[in-house]
Amino acid sequence: MGFKKIIGGIVVLGAIGAGAFLFITAPQRLPAETWAAAGAPDLANGERIFHAGGCVSCHAAPGAADDQKLVLAGGMALKSPFGTFHAPNISPDETAGIGAWTLAEFGDAMKRGTGRNGEHLYPSFPYASYSRMTVKDINDLYGYLKTLPKSGNVAPGHELPFPFNIRLALGGWKFLYLNEAPRVDLANADETVKHGQYLVEGPGHCGECHTPRDVLGGLKTDQWLAGGPNPEGEGRIPDITPAEGGFGSWSAGDIANYLETGFTPDFDSVGGSMVSVQKNMAQLPKEDRDAIAAYLKAIPAR
Amino acid sequence: MKLRILATAAALAIIGASAVVAADEPQVVRAQMMKKVGGAMGALSGIAKGEKPYDADVVKTSLTTMSEVAKAFPEQFPAGSETGHDTEASPKIWEQTDDFKAKAAKFGSDVDAVLANLPADQAGVGAALGTIGPNCGGCHEVYRVKK
Numbered sequence: 001m002g003f004k005k006i007i008g009g010i011v012v013l014g015a016i017g018a019g020a021f022l023f024i025t026a027p028q029r030l031p032a033e034t035w036a037a038a039g040a041p042d043l044a045n046g047e048r049i050f051h052a053g054g055c056v057s058c059h060a061a062p063g064a065a066d067d068q069k070l071v072l073a074g075g076m077a078l079k080s081p082f083g084t085f086h087a088p089n090i091s092p093d094e095t096a097g098i099g100a101w102t103l104a105e106f107g108d109a110m111k112r113g114t115g116r117n118g119e120h121l122y123p124s125f126p127y128a129s130y131s132r133m134t135v136k137d138i139n140d141l142y143g144y145l146k147t148l149p150k151s152g153n154v155a156p157g158h159e160l161p162f163p164f165n166i167r168l169a170l171g172g173w174k175f176l177y178l179n180e181a182p183r184v185d186l187a188n189a190d191e192t193v194k195h196g197q198y199l200v201e202g203p204g205h206c207g208e209c210h211t212p213r214d215v216l217g218g219l220k221t222d223q224w225l226a227g228g229p230n231p232e233g234e235g236r237i238p239d240i241t242p243a244e245g246g247f248g249s250w251s252a253g254d255i256a257n258y259l260e261t262g263f264t265p266d267f268d269s270v271g272g273s274m275v276s277v278q279k280n281m282a283q284l285p286k287e288d289r290d291a292i293a294a295y296l297k298a299i300p301a302r
Numbered sequence: 303m304k305l306r307i308l309a310t311a312a313a314l315a316i317i318g319a320s321a322v323v324a325a326d327e328p329q330v331v332r333a334q335m336m337k338k339v340g341g342a343m344g345a346l347s348g349i350a351k352g353e354k355p356y357d358a359d360v361v362k363t364s365l366t367t368m369s370e371v372a373k374a375f376p377e378q379f380p381a382g383s384e385t386g387h388d389t390e391a392s393p394k395i396w397e398q399t400d401d402f403k404a405k406a407a408k409f410g411s412d413v414d415a416v417l418a419n420l421p422a423d424q425a426g427v428g429a430a431l432g433t434i435g436p437n438c439g440g441c442h443e444v445y446r447v448k449k
Contacts (some may be wrong), residue, residue: 262439263347263435263438271447276443
């Protein structure tokens with residue numbers, strides 16, 4: 001009888017614990033008033049944020065020619081140690097894409113990784129960076145996305161083995177890794193560096209590839225932008241901190257020029273998945289590339 | 303004393319010989335070819351940006367270097383040269399050889415088109431680089447793996 005009571009007690013405690021976990025880590029939505037004052041989107045700024053975020057790099061159909069890249073049909077496969085993710089259709093199509101979403105629903109996906117049906121989204125969609133974006137930029141971006149062509153393509157689902165296919169577990173991941181705090185402390189930075197910090201840590205989501213990850217797939221923020229093995233396969237992602245004997249020898253002008261032209265100071269060229277990123281960066285106003293360069297010179301060397 | 307000089311000479315000869323051997327390896331040859339293209343690109347870029355004065359000879363020599371490399375480069379990937387000597391060649395070169403060769407051929411034809419109608423000033427060089435330059439990243443996107 002006593003034994004049964006103990007077991008019963010453990011089961012009850014376990015249920016309470018599980019309940020508490022689910023309560024704490026439930027998918028979050030931002031308060032409705034967050035978006036209330038957003039107003040009419042500034043489409044030119046939306047386009048700028050679109051390029052800063054590099055949406056086409058994952059959401060355009062694989063192999064789409066340059067003039068087809070604005071059709072965000074989805075389907076690109078993103079390999080990772082946890083399985084293969086497939087980028088969804090985010091074109092303004094009302095059924096296959098996100099055309100029927102409200103700004104709040106789009107914003108919850110961007111800033112909280114919460115899907116339209118209240119489900120956790122996988123952090124292969126880099127909301128752990130986008131969480132730092134302003135409400136204005138998200139409103140402008142969503143306005144711009146709605147001007148792009150529709151696609152009826154339905155992208156394949158993610159191919160993830162157990163236990164990574166359990167979406168509920170992502171609540172724990174978010175509890176550990178999703179926040180809006182700055183990645184590095186740059187208290188006395190000037191406006192240019194601060195603007196670069198916003199672009200790199202927020203929409204640009206540079207750290208998602210250039211910062212090494214721990215076993216749970218969270219960024220090792222003490223190694224911010226220090227590079228590491230390529231999670232998609234062979235080769236390495238470069239360290240882009242001002243490290244001596246490496247990227248530290250590039251001037252801010254070299255970095256801005258690379259982002260504009262795709263050429264390094266010694267005229268090697270951009271390669272790998274950075275090719276697509278650099279094409280997006282080349283579309284930005286010069287002041288944005290200069291700001292990114294200034295920030296990369298200001299962060300601690302690793 | 304004489305012995306030491308002899309020993310040093312012998313050691314230098316061995317180092318020299320191994321360097322010669324390494325320089326013949328396709329992995330090394332093709333890396334050198336890419337460096338030459340980088341150098342040529344640098345020379346043209348200097349003119350396009352106005353850092354260097356326009357010089358028709360430099361423009362022609364640089365483009366000729368690119369043209370020669372574009373034609374010889376795809377032949378530098380024989381079986382057995384997939385790894386070694388810090389090569390950054392992607393295995394995809396041997397899996398999709400036709401596409402790889404087509405990309406090299408396009409680079410060559412873009413360069414030859416510019417050579418046939420040599421840019422006559424700074425702006426012309428800039429426009430030419432706008433045509434030629436994307437070939438570099440276009441190929442490195444798929445076929446080069448940074449180590």
